Amino acid sequence: MTKLKVLSETDTSLRILFSGVNRAFLNSLRRTMIADVPKFAIDQMRVELxxxxxxxxxxxxxxxxxxxxxxxxxxxAMLPIPTFHDDFYFQDECPDCKDMVVDQRGCPSCQIIYTISSSGEDGGRSVVASEMNVIGDRRLEIPEAYGSIPLTKLYDGQVLHAYFYAIMGRGRDHAKYSPVSGVTFYSRQNGKINVKTRSKMLFDLNLNITAKDFNKEGILNDIDKVDLLRNDLNHVGSGTDLEADFNDAITLEDVEDEFIFQFETDGSMTARTCLEQACKELAGRFEALSNDFAEAL
Incomplete structure (x- = not known):
């Protein structure tokens, strides 16, 4: 049975321990997050000349x-546009726009419009994301945490008057629609003392991990402490003066069918929302595949 445990979570990052899964499953989840989770991004701009x-x-x-x-x-286009999946449609699925030609599509249900009007000054002034204003629902404003993103620089006598049109898309079509970065997973590992006498070489360095952190069987299974141990082993491992004498007195061993999965979002949605949407996309895809098999057989 597949189990998961949240190890750490913020609005834009998530670290999860998966148990009872294999690499193929997690890789499909990773690729779905990158390429298939829907996200709003600016697709067109109109500059007033x-x-x-x-x-x-x-x-x-x-x-x-x-x-x-x-x-x-x-x-x-790379700005994090707030995305609320239950409130908006893809333009080719929008009830009000799907039957129109592509150039004429765009309504409050499938498009967000932003405007900016900024002027320069002597010596130059940076134009930042917080200067953009949304036409409509205020919750679609660029998140405050990302308001300082620099966009361009205007000097004395220069002005930028423009409109920007954001639509829903998927990362497989363009990177601007991908809501995540740093999506990765790796095997959970435990620390193991192989030779007690030589392991003292590491403990005597007074780094992060001590002998008391290991249990009676010489195993360290606390995930956070294993991360610290991994860093400590760099002081006695390959390329150090102690490598030959230490000789793998303490090693890291993979735990079967357990993986740590972690990622960050760009701020367009919470990390939890992104995970839920990825699972939803995968479930829908496998359901469609099952139906195809049923019809074929």
Whole structure:
């Protein structure tokens, strides 16, 4: 039976111990998170060109900036757009837009519109993500934690007036739609004392792990302490003066069918939401596969 235990969790990261699974299962979960979990991202932008006048000061600004349109579009596209899966549709599945031609699609149920109006100053001023304003639901504003992301720099006489259109997509179509980074898993390991006399060489260094951390059988199975032991072994392992004398007095051994799975999101959704959506995507895919087999047989 598959079991999981949450080892640590924040809004944007999750570390889980999986038991009773194999690498194939976890790799499918990893790939689903990267490529199939839906996420909002900016897909189009419209920049207002021309000369603009500040009505208060009479100062003139020109729609001009150092970055090319393509570079600017890429920077905006990678911003974490808040994604609420139950409240929005893909454009080709939207009840109000799916029957329209692609260029005419876009409604409050499948599209989010942002606007920005920023001007430069003498010596230059960085334009950051918090200067973007959403048209509509305020919970779709760029999260405060990411408001300081720099987008471009404007100098005296320069202005950026633009509209940005975000839609739902999947990472398999473009990296901007992938909600995760650093998705990885590895075998859970236990520390094992093989030779007590030589193991003192490590303990005498007064690092993180002591002999008292191991049980009577010479096994260390606390996950956090095993991580510390892994770091400590670098002081007596390959490439050190103590390598030959220590000679694997303490080793790390894999625990069968137990893996530690960890990842971070880009802030567009919580880590727990991402995991739930990935499981939902996998379940739907296997259900469709089962139905295909049933029809074929």
């Amino acid at each position: 021309g000369v603009f006048k500040n009505e208060e000061t009479g100062e003139l600004f020109e729609s001009n900036y150092a970055l090319s349109d393509e570079q600017l579009a890429h920077r905006f």
